[in-house]
Amino acid sequence: MTGMNAFIHDLIAYSPQILTGLKNTMLLMGIISVTGFFGGIAVFYLTLSSRKTCRIITEKYISFFIGTPLLVHLFLMYYGLPELGVRISPLTVSVIGFTLNVSAYNARYLMTAFHGLDRMELEAARAEGFTPLEIFCLIILPQTLRRAVPSLTNQVIQNLKDTSVAFLIQYNDFFSQIQEVASTNFEFFKAYVTAGLVYLALVSVIVVLSRRLEKRIALPGF
Amino acid sequence: MTFWQILQVLATGAGFTILVTAASMSAGLLIGLAAAMLSRIRWKPVQHLLVAFTFVFRGIPVLVLLFIVFFGLPSIGIRVPPFLSMVLTLGLISGAYLAEIFRGAMNSVNLDEILAAEAMGMTRAQGFLYIMLPQMFRFSIPGMINEFTSVLKYTPFAYTVGIPEIMKQAMSLTPMIMRGLEVYLAVGIIYFVIYKLCLMCFTALEKRYRIPGLSAD
Numbered sequence: 001m002t003g004m005n006a007f008i009h010d011l012i013a014y015s016p017q018i019l020t021g022l023k024n025t026m027l028l029m030g031i032i033s034v035t036g037f038f039g040g041i042a043v044f045y046l047t048l049s050s051r052k053t054c055r056i057i058t059e060k061y062i063s064f065f066i067g068t069p070l071l072v073h074l075f076l077m078y079y080g081l082p083e084l085g086v087r088i089s090p091l092t093v094s095v096i097g098f099t100l101n102v103s104a105y106n107a108r109y110l111m112t113a114f115h116g117l118d119r120m121e122l123e124a125a126r127a128e129g130f131t132p133l134e135i136f137c138l139i140i141l142p143q144t145l146r147r148a149v150p151s152l153t154n155q156v157i158q159n160l161k162d163t164s165v166a167f168l169i170q171y172n173d174f175f176s177q178i179q180e181v182a183s184t185n186f187e188f189f190k191a192y193v194t195a196g197l198v199y200l201a202l203v204s205v206i207v208v209l210s211r212r213l214e215k216r217i218a219l220p221g222f
Numbered sequence: 223m224t225f226w227q228i229l230q231v232l233a234t235g236a237g238f239t240i241l242v243t244a245a246s247m248s249a250g251l252l253i254g255l256a257a258a259m260l261s262r263i264r265w266k267p268v269q270h271l272l273v274a275f276t277f278v279f280r281g282i283p284v285l286v287l288l289f290i291v292f293f294g295l296p297s298i299g300i301r302v303p304p305f306l307s308m309v310l311t312l313g314l315i316s317g318a319y320l321a322e323i324f325r326g327a328m329n330s331v332n333l334d335e336i337l338a339a340e341a342m343g344m345t346r347a348q349g350f351l352y353i354m355l356p357q358m359f360r361f362s363i364p365g366m367i368n369e370f371t372s373v374l375k376y377t378p379f380a381y382t383v384g385i386p387e388i389m390k391q392a393m394s395l396t397p398m399i400m401r402g403l404e405v406y407l408a409v410g411i412i413y414f415v416i417y418k419l420c421l422m423c424f425t426a427l428e429k430r431y432r433i434p435g436l437s438a439d
Contacts, residue, residue: 064410067417069375071389072410079396080403161283168285168382175286182293189294196282196290203281 007190014181021177022198028091028163028173032098033156039099040106040152044144045136047111058107065104071165073097078169090171098159105155106148113147114140146217153210157203164199174198223399228408231395236412238387242308242377247370249313254320261325272321279318284376287311292383304383312376316369323365327358360436363428367421374417388412 011018046058065073074097081088088096117140125135145152167176175195182191261272279287292307302310331354339349381390392409396402 064414066371067375067421068410068413069378071378072406072413075389075392076403076406076410080406083401083403157281161281164283164285175283179289187297189290189297192286192290192294196286199283199286200278200281 003187004190007185007187010181010185010187011194014177017180018174018177021172021174024091024172025160025163025174028094028098028166028171029156029160031095032102032163033159035095035099036102036106036155036159037152039103040110041141043103043107044110044114047107048114048136048140050132062104062107065101066108070097070101070162071168073100074165074169090166090169093169094163094166094171098162102155102159105158106152109148109151109155110144112151113144116147117143146219149210149214149217153206153213156210157206160202160206161199223401225404225408228395228399228401228405229412232388232391232405232408232412235386235388235391236416238380238385239374239377239413240416242305242312242380242385242387243370243374245305245309246312246316246373246377249309250316250320250369250373251366253313253317254324257317257321258324258328261321262328276318276321279314280322282315284311284315285379285382287315288379288383304380304385307383308377308380308385312373315376316373319369319372320362320366323362323369324358327361327365328354330361331357357436360431360433363424367424370420370424371417374413374420 043058043062046054047062049055049058074093077088077093077097078090121139122135125139130138163173164175167173167179170176178191178195182188185191257272257275260268263269288307288311291302291311292304295302335353336349339353340346344352377387378389380387381393384390388409392405396405399405
């Protein structure tokens with residue numbers, strides 16, 4: 001048990017660093033969840049465009065970002081762009097890379113929800129003289145968002161887990177700080193299990209919050 | 223070095239990427255199937271265990287689990303080779319997701335059919351093997367494709383444990399030729415090609431075994 005005590009002592013000694021890391025993780029997760037949400041709506045809007053080329057390009061965008069690893073996009077920007085003289089910070093790289101990715105996924109979820117929509121409503125709205133933008137904002141969006149809530153909140157959980165990737169491009173997130181601790185006391189197993197437990201705790205918090213959100217926005221009989 | 227040559231160098235790692243993906247996906251299918259079958263046992267301890275299993279492996283980041291297995295376990299005396307660490311990590315995580323997919327698919331199978339099979343004199347095992355499983359697999363195809371895509375997209379992490387797959391090749395090539403932009407663009411293209419090829423195989427398989435009128439919804 002002395003080993004465990006020593007380890008907890010180390011954790012406390014490094015707590016300012018670890019807390020900064022945790023703050024950075026939450027910051028990245030918060031930013032990309034918001035930008036990914038609005039990005040997803042924008043991409044979803046483009047998939048409904050009446051122009052064929054626009055729809056094809058959007059579909060290609062979604063398919064490319066769903067089919068290639070996030071790490072490649074991050075490395076492309078972090079190690080590739082400096083050759084063009086563009087040097088951006090790990091946080092900016094992560095925000096751009098994650099936003100492009102999460103938007104593609106969120107757009108997919110919204111498209112799935114849209115397929116379940118009653119087409120008659122859209123026709124009725126058009127007959128009533130709604131403009132296409134009005135139909136999107138007032139009829140399509142409220143219904144698809146409500147239907148997609150479970151997928152969208154799942155994506156937030158995914159975002160939290162995926163932020164751990166950012167340390168590979170030198171972003172000082174929670175996981176990178178835990179590694180610092182592990183490399184000083186060589187307690188790799190305890191350190192990484194601690195990291196895992198913290199992530200599980202954070203995931204649980206998001207799950208509880210999203211259940212509440214689902215209950216709150218549920219419409220009876222919808 | 224032309225872009226074509228870069229692609230050729232990187233493609234030498236594609237074999238490992240495909241190997242890791244295939245092995246992890248097989249492990250995930252086995253674990254997921256086992257967990258889904260166990261979930262039919264109405265015994266409290268088993269149910270609690272399964273809930274804990276899905277919670278842990280769906281909640282933990284891939285990178286964290288990989289580091290626990292590869293860098294963590296040796297410090298308590300268990301040494302796991304790189305390839306096995308990667309397959310174990312991705313297998314457990316995709317297994318947890320697949321278990322949920324299979325469970326949902328099993329619930330979509332009409333229970334009257336199982337009842338009819340038993341009335342016809344089939345044993346429970348036969349009913350499961352010949353009536354339940356074939357339908358369950360068909361129902362879970364969309365979910366399995368999704369899960370396969372995530373497994374493929376998590377394989378670049380294999381470079382952190384030293385497996386010479388595409389990403390590792392890219393990282394050793396970049397400092398040599400100082401053209402990261404092209405190298406990582408090539409990596410993206412190779413991954414996308416692998417993804418598209420596999421997707422085509424899945425669609426062909428799905429078409430081959432499709433039963434008209436039987437679909438997930």
